[in-house]
Amino acid sequence: MVLTKRQLFPQEIVIPYYFYFDEYEVDKELSSRSAKLGAVYLKLACSPPEFQGEVDNVFLALLFNHADRKDYSTKNVFRKLVEELIFLQNEVVSVDRDGKSPKVQFVIGLAVGLILESR
Numbered sequence: 001m002v003l004t005k006r007q008l009f010p011q012e013i014v015i016p017y018y019f020y021f022d023e024y025e026v027d028k029e030l031s032s033r034s035a036k037l038g039a040v041y042l043k044l045a046c047s048p049p050e051f052q053g054e055v056d057n058v059f060l061a062l063l064f065n066h067a068d069r070k071d072y073s074t075k076n077v078f079r080k081l082v083e084e085l086i087f088l089q090n091e092v093v094s095v096d097r098d099g100k101s102p103k104v105q106f107v108i109g110l111a112v113g114l115i116l117e118s119r
Contacts, residue, residue: 012102013095016045016109019085023066036066040081045109 040062
């Protein structure tokens with residue numbers, strides 16, 4: 001059985017978002033001591049093209065020390081973020097606007113990951 005978008009997401013408004021995972025080094029060129037960090041960013045997929053590249057429209061969702069993935073496991077580092085993303089997708093938000101309260105649901109549209117060791 002094939003489900004339609006309306007059957008999957010019966011809310012009035014569905015807002016897809018992207019999340020990006022990246023690892024990078026801080027102060028690599030400035031010091032002999034550098035820190036490796038991991039970060040997850042969220043971005044609304046449906047924002048107008050002229051706003052998609054603006055830093056104001058990219059939201060930091062998780063920041064952690066690169067060593068934490070080894071010391072505590074990737075699963076434990078990402079656990080709270082995964083719980084929050086599941087909550088965000090399962091909960092429907094009512095937005096009051098002009099006397100109306102449309103139902104809004106957020107869904108993952110794309111996930112991208114870049115790993116420091118693979119660069």
